[in-house]
Amino acid sequence: MPRIDDDDELATLRRRAYAPGADISADPSALERLIELEQRAADRDGGAADDRAAPDGEQTEPEAASVGAEAGGEDGESARPARRRMPRLRRSTVVMLAGAGLVVATLLTALVLVQRVQTDPLQVGATQVARLTEDPSFDIPSSLYRGITGNVKAYTAFEGFRVISYPSFRAGEGAARCMTVYQPDLLDTGDDAFSYDGQFLLPSCAAGPFPATFTILLAEDTPEREPTDLPADTSLQFVYDQGRDEIVVFRG
Structure with missing residues (x-):
């Protein structure tokens, strides 16, 4: 029954x-x-x-x-x-x-x-807003990768930001890649040196299973916010997706 x-x-x-x-x-x-x-x-x-x-x-x-x-x-x-x-x-x-x-x-x-990248691991509400692909037409300032030979790449712009990726100094086939995120309008390059009028210009390198990442908070007075259309206190995270050779941008 x-x-x-x-x-x-x-x-x-x-x-x-x-x-x-x-x-x-x-x-x-x-x-x-x-x-x-x-x-x-x-x-x-x-x-x-x-x-x-x-x-x-x-x-x-x-x-x-x-x-x-x-x-x-x-x-x-x-x-x-x-x-x-x-x-x-x-x-x-x-x-x-x-x-x-x-x-x-x-x-x-x-x-x-x-699973393309580690997205929002702490469930804080970050949203993927862009994927930046390689842009061979962009002229990369040599001062940003001095000492690195070959395989340096630039990616499409996002809100005035540019990202470049390059091999780390560690030799070997499995060497991790690094990246630098910056605002070209704030970079002043010369023959032997350069200056940056922004707040963030630091390299980030992958480590084992962890990809290269760069996180920034655009406060009211952050120089990098001025060329953008983003409101104050916007947080951004740039993640290098090595499998697809793309930069994934998250906004919090």
Whole structure:
């Protein structure tokens, strides 16, 4: 006999799935439970159908067993049991299975995107606002990578900021990359030296599994904020995504 509790739960979950204002798509656990109960109901209905008379002379299993017993002997023992028909899934179950597949695919896609870099690890509400790609046309001031030979890259601008990446001084194939974030308008370069009229001009290098990152708070009087359209007290984080060779920008 079906459990009354299961039937009540199934009715409640169906309302969440099919009634106006349905919200089950945002609750994977409830969706999984609905699919489970729908399958149980389908199996139960299929079993009930098998207990009813078989169509057009086809014997059910009890009837076949009875005939075999009456025949007796070898013929009775070899009587084949009637074929059982597999229960058909309800249309609602098929719809929910398709929906579950879509939810799983969406979650997997989101997981892949999140794993590109370590995003918002402390769940402080940071939002990814840009991905900066390599910009070969930008003329990188040599004073920013003095002592580094080759493989220096610049990236597209973001709110007046430019990022350059370059190999660290540590030799070897697995050497980490470093980056510097700055405002070109605040940089004054000469033949032998340079000056920077901003507040932030420090290199950041990767370390083991941790990518190079640069975090800045643009206060009211921060020189780097003036060329931007960002309000005071905006926080930015630049993260080097080595796998895609891009700079990911987060805003807090």
